[in-house]
Amino acid sequence: MxxxxxxxxxxxxxxxxxxxxxxxxxxxxxxxxxxxxxxxAKIIVGIIGGTGLDQDSSLLTDKRLVDLKETPYGRASDTQAIAGQIEGVDVFIISRHGKNHDVSPSHVNYRANLWTLVKQLNCTHVLVTSACGSLKEHIEPGHIGILDQYIDRTTSFRDRSFYKVCHVEQRNPINASMQQFILEACEEADLTCHEGLTCVTIEGPRFSTLAESRLHRSWGCDVVNMTSVPEVQLATELATMYACILLVTDYDCWRDDGECVSSSGVLERMKDLGAKARKIIPGVIRRMAAFDWSKQMKENEKSLKDSIMVE
Known part of the structure; x- marks a missing residue:
């Protein structure tokens, strides 16, 4: 000062x-x-790559591999992270589903992934990508979305807290500044982007039935995925800034034309969407680096302190 x-x-x-x-x-x-x-305040960004962006190092300069230590909650999805810089900012990339994509959404160690980035690698921000299916006609496969709200349809099988009792506030679970930077980066890259999306996160790894897909649409949900919960909740419990770039791969299975989501279709679409994500991320991080996060960091720490009842 x-x-x-x-x-x-x-x-x-x-x-x-x-x-x-x-x-x-x-x-x-x-x-x-x-x-x-x-x-x-200096920022360090952790990137969790989902389907199609697992440990993609093409974005980084000064690349190196970093061995990951075991956390109090077990090991992260992979044994190494890729470290480097994007737009002059220190970045660590880990794959949500493992280097060989052999960890299903139900078995991802979400706690270990977040703990590794925030507590061991000192990341101040977590930026993630997530494949999703569209529940709205105008949100087309190949488009980009920005997660704003979620509805939790996962089971209790997933560990979703670092504490015995912690009542974190989730009215607006995604960092608003990061959302805005994603939108601006998409506009800069001339990509179609939908902001303010509500995502229903299902357990998986199976896809939705027709009845489930119609139910989710009746709730007003925009997209469906399998990984936002408990990831966003755990990020809040670590007082970190978190945002999610949604990569729309399909129309789920609600349309009358009988077209249905499939694994092969998702993987094929992700080739294009992965390239789009790589165009967006540098612009997001460049804007993050120019922003003063000091106030938000203090607010997050205070909010977390007030939320923990029993550690």
Whole structure:
């Protein structure tokens, strides 16, 4: 923090009755005023790559592999992270489903992944990608979405807290500044992007039935995926800034034309969507680097402290 020093000089006379004979008295008052921080808080970004973007290192400069240590919650999805820089910002990339994509959504160790990034690699922000199916006609396969709200349709099988009792606030679970930066980066890259999306996260690994897909549409959900819960909840419990780039691969199975989501179709679509994500991410991180996160970091820490009842 920088202090601005201002000296004020005051002059008065010791005798009000006769200023001609009295001696002048001078007083200097020195005022210090804070001009604010001269340096913004350093950020380190953790990227969790989903289907199609698993451990993609093509975005990074100064690339290297970092061995990952075991966490109090077991091991992360892979034994190594890729470290490097994007737009001059330190970045670590881990794959949500493992290097060989052999970890299903139900068996991802979400706690270990987040703990590794935030507590062991000191990431201040977590930016993730997630494949999803569209539940709205205008949200077409190949489009980009920005996660805003979620509905949890997973089972209790997934570990979803670092604490015995912690009531984290989830009214707006996604960082609004990061959402805006994703939108701006998509516009810069001339990509179709849908903001403010509500995602229903199902257990998987199977896809939805027709009845389930219609039910999710009746709730007003925009997309369906398998990985946002408990990932976003755990990010909140670590007081980190979190945002999700949704990659729309299909129309799920609700349409009358009988077209249905399939694994082969998702993987084929992800070739194109992965390239789009690689166009977006540098623009997002460049904007993040130019933003002062100090206030939000303090607010997140306070909110978490108030939420923990029993550690």
């Amino acid at each position: 920088t202090l601005l020093c201002i000296d004020l000089l005051f002059c008065f006379f010791s005798s009000k009755s006769n200023r001609q004979t009295s001696e002048p008295v001078f007083i200097v008052i020195r005022i210090f005023r804070s001009t604010g921080s001269t340096r913004m």
